[in-house]
Amino acid sequence: xxxxxxxxxxxxxxxxxxxxxxxxxxxxxxxxxxxxxxxxxxxxxxxxxxxxxxxxxxxxxxxxxxxxxxxxxxxxxxxxxxxxxxxxxxxxxxxxxxxxxxxxxxxxxxxxxxxxxxxxxxxxxxxxxxxxxxxxxxxxxxxxxxxxxxxxxxxxxxxxxxxxxxxxxxxxxxxxxxxxxxxxxxxxxxxxxxxxxxxxxxxxxxxxxxxxxxxxxxxxxxxxxxxxxxxxxxxxxxxxxxxxxxxxxxx
Ligand code: SAM
Numbered sequence: 001x002x003x004x005x006x007x008x009x010x011x012x013x014x015x016x017x018x019x020x021x022x023x024x025x026x027x028x029x030x031x032x033x034x035x036x037x038x039x040x041x042x043x044x045x046x047x048x049x050x051x052x053x054x055x056x057x058x059x060x061x062x063x064x065x066x067x068x069x070x071x072x073x074x075x076x077x078x079x080x081x082x083x084x085x086x087x088x089x090x091x092x093x094x095x096x097x098x099x100x101x102x103x104x105x106x107x108x109x110x111x112x113x114x115x116x117x118x119x120x121x122x123x124x125x126x127x128x129x130x131x132x133x134x135x136x137x138x139x140x141x142x143x144x145x146x147x148x149x150x151x152x153x154x155x156x157x158x159x160x161x162x163x164x165x166x167x168x169x170x171x172x173x174x175x176x177x178x179x180x181x182x183x184x185x186x187x188x189x190x191x192x193x194x195x196x197x198x199x200x201x202x203x204x205x206x207x208x209x210x211x212x213x214x215x216x217x218x219x220x221x222x223x224x225x226x227x228x229x230x231x232x233x234x235x236x237x238x239x240x241x242x243x244x245x246x247x248x249x250x251x
Pocket of ligand 1: 011014099100101102106107110126127128129130131132133134148149150151154174175176189190194216
């Protein structure tokens with residue numbers, strides 16, 4: 001197994017990740033300050049990084065062994081080979097295929113924020129759905145959930161994850177501008193500048209009394225998001241984990 005090591009995180013390298021899959025990557029893993037892309041053989045990549053050779057079996061068994069279930073509020077995010085645990089709502093997500101395995105702070109912030117805010121039958125939009133994890137979590141809480149992503153490659157993965165979890169979720173390729181509201185809740189794990197740009201579209205698509213959950217925001221970028229929330233008349237609360245922030249806002 002060949003590994004291509006890139007400096008950064010899933011968040012900072014997000015626009016480049018589809019390119020890795022286009023060149024034959026079989027899986028991605030986030031390490032301390034790096035993303036590791038696993039390939040069956042070395043390929044020419046138009047990216048800066050370093051190749052490393054790992055013995056196949058060692059890699060696979062070590063990766064599976066090291067990957068632990070992740071707790072976030074009432075949820076436990078599990079790989080398909082993990083055992084469910086009593087007292088948690090299981091979210092079974094195939095790891096390494098798309099962003100959204102529970103191993104990133106922003107996904108955990110969003111999962112915790114969803115718990116207690118999703119009402120039975122509510123119409124919930126997960127914008128930038130990746131693995132589908134947040135839409136699947138909302139569906140498990142009783143919502144009519146929809147997951148949308150501009151990256152078409154994640155849609156079949158998200159659908160497969162919903163099937164694994166036994167929930168109905170509508171997954172579509174696209175972005176917010178093409179969607180019709182109103183939504184009772186919109187959750188979006190994107191990035192600060194995009195949230196600022198989307199603020200009018202969020203406001204237009206939220207039902208009266210609806211909830212907007214925004215994450216993917218670095219602490220250093222939070223001021224701009226707060227300014228935009230205020231400018232569009234939202235009241236908000238802020239939650240944080242590590243360097244990352246989530247806003248729970250209401251119109
Ligand atoms: N929702 C998952 C989670 O919380 O772990 C994945 C979030 S991942 C950080 C961001 C996702 O947003 C990526 O899958 C990316 O393709 C998608 N994305 C980026 N810009 C977008 C846009 N303008 N509209 C819809 N999706 C977008």
